[in-house]
Amino acid sequence: MRKQVLLSLFLVLVALSLSAEWNYQESGDQPGRVPAYNPLPPKKGQKLPPLLPKEALLGPEYQYPFQAHAYELAAKIPNIIYQQPCYCYCDRMGHKSLHSCYEGTHAAECGACLKELYYSYSMHKKGKTAKQIRKGIIAGEWKQVNLQTASSIN
Numbered sequence: 001m002r003k004q005v006l007l008s009l010f011l012v013l014v015a016l017s018l019s020a021e022w023n024y025q026e027s028g029d030q031p032g033r034v035p036a037y038n039p040l041p042p043k044k045g046q047k048l049p050p051l052l053p054k055e056a057l058l059g060p061e062y063q064y065p066f067q068a069h070a071y072e073l074a075a076k077i078p079n080i081i082y083q084q085p086c087y088c089y090c091d092r093m094g095h096k097s098l099h100s101c102y103e104g105t106h107a108a109e110c111g112a113c114l115k116e117l118y119y120s121y122s123m124h125k126k127g128k129t130a131k132q133i134r135k136g137i138i139a140g141e142w143k144q145v146n147l148q149t150a151s152s153i154n
Contacts, residue, residue: 034085034138035085035086035087035089035090035091036085036086036091036095036096036097037083037084037085037086037096037097037098037134038082038083038096038097039083040083041079041082041083041130042079042082048078048079048082048099049099049100049103050103051071051074051075051078051099051102051103052071052102052103052104052105053071053075054068054069054071054072054075056105057071057105057108061108061109062105062108064147064151065151066114066118066147066148066150066151067108067114068108069150069151069153070102070107070108070113070114070117070118070150071102071107071108073117073118073121073153074099074102074107074117074121076121077120077121077124078099079130080120080121080124080130080133081097081098081099081102081117081120082097082098082099083097083130083131083133083134084097084098084099084116084120084130084133084134084137085097085098085134085137085138086098086100086101086112086113086116087112087116087137087142088101088110088111088112088113090106090110090113098113098116098117098120101113102117111147112142114145114147114150115142115143115145115147115150116137116142118142118145118147118150118153119133119136119137119141119142119145120133120137120142121153122145122153123136
């Protein structure tokens, strides 16, 4: 009986130690880690994967105007978002940059993706380069975007 208790306690401790490490890796709270991005624009003649058109966002989960509007704006700056990291850390699921988020419905369901898009678009309209925009994203400036008012950005 004593051996069973000790064995159970040992297994619980091992499970806790492994899950704590895994949670840290998956948390997105990794100091200094910049998610995947492309440091340069696509090569001349290189075709990027198509972005999902805003009309494809159907269903009750896409009820907010800022969701479809983000896809509309993404289509205007594909080369800019191609060069930006995405701080929802979706690179863990194969995304290569913020552009990848807008190739499907992922971005419409993710506050980080949406805020980064609106930040990127606004900075691009102010004449910032993709590299300057990326610097602001890495600094966390995108977090200040208010999604409730973002659909008025043109």
